[in-house]
Amino acid sequence: MASQLLNVPHLAFFPKISPFNPPLFSTLKPSFFHSTSTSRALKTSSNSRIINLQAVAETSSEIESNSATDTAALTLRKICQGFVPEHILHRMEEIGFISPTDIQREALPTLFTGRDCILHAQTGSGKTLTYLLLIFSLINPQRSSVQAVIVVPTRELGMQVTKVARMLAAKSEIDVKGCTVMALLDGGTLRRHKSWLKAEPPAILVATVASLCHMLEKHIFRLDSVKVLVVDEVDFLFYSSKQVGSVRKLLTSFSSCDKRQTVFASASIPQHKHFVHDCIQQKWTKRDVVHVHVSAIMPMPLCLLHRFVMCEKTNKHQVLRALLESDAPESAIIFVGEQSEKSKKAGNDPSTTLLMEFLKTSYKGSLEILLLEGDMNFNSRAASLTEIRQGGGFLLVSTDIAARGIDLPETTHIFNFDLPQTVTDYLHRAGRAGRKPFSDRKCIVANLITAEERFVLQRYENELMFSCEELML
Numbered sequence: 001m002a003s004q005l006l007n008v009p010h011l012a013f014f015p016k017i018s019p020f021n022p023p024l025f026s027t028l029k030p031s032f033f034h035s036t037s038t039s040r041a042l043k044t045s046s047n048s049r050i051i052n053l054q055a056v057a058e059t060s061s062e063i064e065s066n067s068a069t070d071t072a073a074l075t076l077r078k079i080c081q082g083f084v085p086e087h088i089l090h091r092m093e094e095i096g097f098i099s100p101t102d103i104q105r106e107a108l109p110t111l112f113t114g115r116d117c118i119l120h121a122q123t124g125s126g127k128t129l130t131y132l133l134l135i136f137s138l139i140n141p142q143r144s145s146v147q148a149v150i151v152v153p154t155r156e157l158g159m160q161v162t163k164v165a166r167m168l169a170a171k172s173e174i175d176v177k178g179c180t181v182m183a184l185l186d187g188g189t190l191r192r193h194k195s196w197l198k199a200e201p202p203a204i205l206v207a208t209v210a211s212l213c214h215m216l217e218k219h220i221f222r223l224d225s226v227k228v229l230v231v232d233e234v235d236f237l238f239y240s241s242k243q244v245g246s247v248r249k250l251l252t253s254f255s256s257c258d259k260r261q262t263v264f265a266s267a268s269i270p271q272h273k274h275f276v277h278d279c280i281q282q283k284w285t286k287r288d289v290v291h292v293h294v295s296a297i298m299p300m301p302l303c304l305l306h307r308f309v310m311c312e313k314t315n316k317h318q319v320l321r322a323l324l325e326s327d328a329p330e331s332a333i334i335f336v337g338e339q340s341e342k343s344k345k346a347g348n349d350p351s352t353t354l355l356m357e358f359l360k361t362s363y364k365g366s367l368e369i370l371l372l373e374g375d376m377n378f379n380s381r382a383a384s385l386t387e388i389r390q391g392g393g394f395l396l397v398s399t400d401i402a403a404r405g406i407d408l409p410e411t412t413h414i415f416n417f418d419l420p421q422t423v424t425d426y427l428h429r430a431g432r433a434g435r436k437p438f439s440d441r442k443c444i445v446a447n448l449i450t451a452e453e454r455f456v457l458q459r460y461e462n463e464l465m466f467s468c469e470e471l472m473l
């Protein structure tokens, strides 16, 4: 193991809080929200709509948990017994899911009562298993209809969720028919899926928004028999993707919140009180939706140690190589910014290509160098992740496409070769490391910044409440 990683001094967390720069990540706002989170009635900047948050408080409720209570004896089996079929519980334990994570302990009892929930917990905290256990508690594999839909933002996340669902649903003697899980993802062969959906609908459908809406608009199937609708990375789908219109349609036109249980999940729900309000007002959820907020005062996992190296833009490749040599990560993701339209038009090579070329010629370590970016075709994207999952250490050069939801538990280091554009992006990129729920292993998030970018990183530190140590090379 790398000496750098083992010898990192224990960082005390002294968030830099100033009255002008409030540290509450929960008050982060998409640009169309007013910034004052404390007032009861707020005006949105875009349409002067008055929001009465009191109304939200009267209907929905919030479970806020910041510390792990003494529940050593509480197992996932105990929480799920009587709700989740025995053969799923057995599989769950075979895979190694024995003790509940905080979100599983806090949310599952509420989910089993049938209430809509917003699962709001740190990256790598086990939200996927939480909603999958709910789904397995509700579906009947003997029925030939789509009973649960999980909506995800990217094909990669869809493949990952499908894999976990299939692992849990693996055929058993009890469940003779087996529970079918279909991945309906952008870039797939929709023709084959159309016939499959019509002939033998799967019990669980994991889908990206565009592919799902295409099938619904073409009347290939309907959501009538859907008991649970999950939207994973919900804030991304609502605030950052171009598909927000389709997501809204999915929640209100193609199905009704009264007829299903709705679950939203993310590690970041900016302005969550407004979001809960919108859920109720827009009928995305029922009125008594529960916001389960775990580690509300600690948005990022404590096992992440954050550092920065100040350097010239022109010197970043060399600095990265020096960091790779000194830290010798077991596996790492190197995040690079998207190429701008202007740079594309000018015919420049994207930073990802330049970095790949540099690493291939000058990195002398043993890790496999792989690339993942949106412009690659779907097959190459799948090949990169498949190679990673086959084991062995990797250096994955990626744009933000790998920042959401991707679970590569062996990742010990994140390098922000380019600083992320937003504080939310920082949280999700950093959260690709430190993904072993009960491990106290420290992981490193290293930022390569220019002097002018220091204040941006400082802002991220304030808002996400972490402290970044300067590293001198």
Ligand SMILES: Nc1ncnc2c1ncn2[C@@H]1O[C@H](COP(=O)(O)OP(=O)(O)OP(=O)(O)O)[C@@H](O)[C@H]1O
Pocket: 076, 096, 097, 098, 099, 100, 101, 104, 121, 122, 123, 124, 125, 126, 127, 128, 129, 266, 267, 404, 405, 406, 407, 409, 431, 435, 436, 437, 438
């Ligand atoms: N109860 C458990 N015991 C052990 N490992 C678990 C448990 N629950 C989940 N995990 C593991 O924790 C890791 C992170 O889980 P998951 O991908 O669901 O995180 P997440 O909360 O969805 O994170 P993100 O917000 O980044 O998407 C996975 O490798 C998963 O297998």
